[in-house]
Amino acid sequence: MLKKILILILPFYFLVLLQTSFLVHFSISSGWWVGWSPNFILLAVILINFFTPDHSELWWGVGSAFIGGFFLDIFSSSPIGFNVLILVALAFFIKIILKRYVRIPAF
Amino acid sequence: MRFSARKKKILIVIMGLLVILSLNFFQKEVKGFFYSFSAPIQKSLWGAGDRVSDFFEGIFRAENLKKEAEELKLKNQELLAENVSLQNLKKENQILREALEIGLEKDFKLELAEVIGKDIGQDSLLINKGLKNGISEGMPVITQQKTIVGRITEIYENFSRVRLISSKESSFDAEIIERDILGVVKGKGGLKIYLDLIPRQKELKEGDLVTSASLGGIFPQGLLIGLIEKVKQSDVSFYQQAEISPFFNVEEIENVFIILNF
Numbered sequence: 001m002l003k004k005i006l007i008l009i010l011p012f013y014f015l016v017l018l019q020t021s022f023l024v025h026f027s028i029s030s031g032w033w034v035g036w037s038p039n040f041i042l043l044a045v046i047l048i049n050f051f052t053p054d055h056s057e058l059w060w061g062v063g064s065a066f067i068g069g070f071f072l073d074i075f076s077s078s079p080i081g082f083n084v085l086i087l088v089a090l091a092f093f094i095k096i097i098l099k100r101y102v103r104i105p106a107f
Numbered sequence: 108m109r110f111s112a113r114k115k116k117i118l119i120v121i122m123g124l125l126v127i128l129s130l131n132f133f134q135k136e137v138k139g140f141f142y143s144f145s146a147p148i149q150k151s152l153w154g155a156g157d158r159v160s161d162f163f164e165g166i167f168r169a170e171n172l173k174k175e176a177e178e179l180k181l182k183n184q185e186l187l188a189e190n191v192s193l194q195n196l197k198k199e200n201q202i203l204r205e206a207l208e209i210g211l212e213k214d215f216k217l218e219l220a221e222v223i224g225k226d227i228g229q230d231s232l233l234i235n236k237g238l239k240n241g242i243s244e245g246m247p248v249i250t251q252q253k254t255i256v257g258r259i260t261e262i263y264e265n266f267s268r269v270r271l272i273s274s275k276e277s278s279f280d281a282e283i284i285e286r287d288i289l290g291v292v293k294g295k296g297g298l299k300i301y302l303d304l305i306p307r308q309k310e311l312k313e314g315d316l317v318t319s320a321s322l323g324g325i326f327p328q329g330l331l332i333g334l335i336e337k338v339k340q341s342d343v344s345f346y347q348q349a350e351i352s353p354f355f356n357v358e359e360i361e362n363v364f365i366i367l368n369f
Contacts, residue, residue: 017145021152025160058116066123073127074141081128088120 005063012064015040016071041068045087049094058095065091202362206251215327216367218242222360223266230274230296232257234363237265247326247366254331254354255319256363269363272332273298273353280322281332283315290349292317292332298357300333302349311338311349327369 019040027037045068049061069084076083130137165172199219206217218240224233236242248256248269257277261268270277277294281302290305302317315335321328333353340347 014148017148017152021149022156022159025153025156026163062120066127070127074138075145080130080134080137081124084124084127088124 005059005067008060008064008067012041012044012067012071015044016068016075019072020075041072041083042087042090044068045091046094049091050098061091061095062088199362202251206364215364215369217364218367220248220267220363220365222363225357227298227357230257230271230277230294230298231260232269232271232357232360232363234267234269234365235265236365237263237267239264241367242267242365245325247330247369248363249330249366250355250360250363252331252354253329255326256355256360258325259365267365271298271355271357273300278303279325280320281317282320283311283317283335285315286310289320289322292351298353300351300353302335302351303346305347305349307340307345307347309347311335311347313337317351327366 019037023037023040025037045061045065048064052058052060065087066084069082069087070080072078072083072087073080199221203219206219218236220234220236220240222232223235226232232248234248242259242262244259244262246259248258250256255272257269257271257274259267260270272279272292272294273296274294275296278291280289281292282289286309288305288309288311290302292300293303294300302311305311313335317332317335319326319328319330319332331354333351335349336352337350338347339349
């Protein structure tokens with residue numbers, strides 16, 4: 001588990017830096033969605049959780065939510081744990097949905 | 108005490124969350140630690156993002172930029188016009204200050220006018236004040252240095268024509284105070300003037316100062332006209348003449364004062 005978490009740290013660290021320093025320049029400048037920019041961390045967490053539906057692979061999904069959320073909290077003004085809670089809840093939600101209601105033949 | 112695998116995993120997640128939340132007590136230190144080594148990467152990413160977004164903004168907003176450029180051009184022209192008008196006001200203010208220093212306002216009731224046209228061939232000027240400003244025919248026109256320029260001869264609603272003292276049709280009384288000499292200043296045309304009707308027995312010298320006399324009532328007394336340049340005497344004439352080098356320089360005049368009453 002620890003090894004998996006360590007593997008996730010570096011990509012998520014750079015992804016958060018990219019998110020907070022590079023992608024903020026591409027935020028929407030008008031309309032309802034003003035100030036919004038693409039959230040690659042959220043996208044990564046969703047994708048990892050979606051493509052690791054196997055119960056044994058739970059730590060990839062939850063771990064990514066933990067690390068992604070932690071780095072997002074560090075490089076944003078929100079208190080530490082805010083994004084972690086949201087992403088971990090999202091990871092569990094995806095797991096539950098996939099386990100109970102979705103059957104993908106490829107997996 | 109035994110936990111099932113599922114409960115164990117949930118317990119680990121909760122513990123992990125608690126550990127992360129407890130970091131809020133050292134939020135400054137934790138965030139500061141990460142910022143310290145991430146700052147250079149963030150800086151370069153920020154710069155890159157700025158450049159890339161500028162590039163794409165330029166492409167997507169090309170049409171808007173064109174419109175904006177046109178608007179800015181118009182705005183620029185408006186500002187330039189405003190700037191010119193402010194500069195004119197500044198100049199006018201300076202002239203009025205100079206006039207105040209000389210005491211022109213104390214001596215006469217004045218109206219400042221701007222020269223908007225010059226007809227040197229006809230020895231006349233066009234100024235931007237007319238009937239609306241209380242100007243009437245015959246009013247004297249001077250510079251801020253108290254030098255005579257001419258008289259108003261034609262008046263329109265917002266403009267007036269000034270006949271320069273160098274006009275052939277111009278003549279008025281003048282004096283050389285130092286020598287107690289009275290004479291008549293006449294225009295020769297071509298921006299030249301001369302002093303006439305000076306008795307032969309009176310001694311004139313080059314460099315004598317010629318000022319206006321109140322005798323004819325055309326100009327107020329004591330206004331500057333020019334300096335005697337060359338004295339001409341004739342054996343047959345009872346009077347002598349003298350060419351005057353006028354103080355006013357038509358080419359440099361931009362603003363004049365009209366004396367409304369004296």
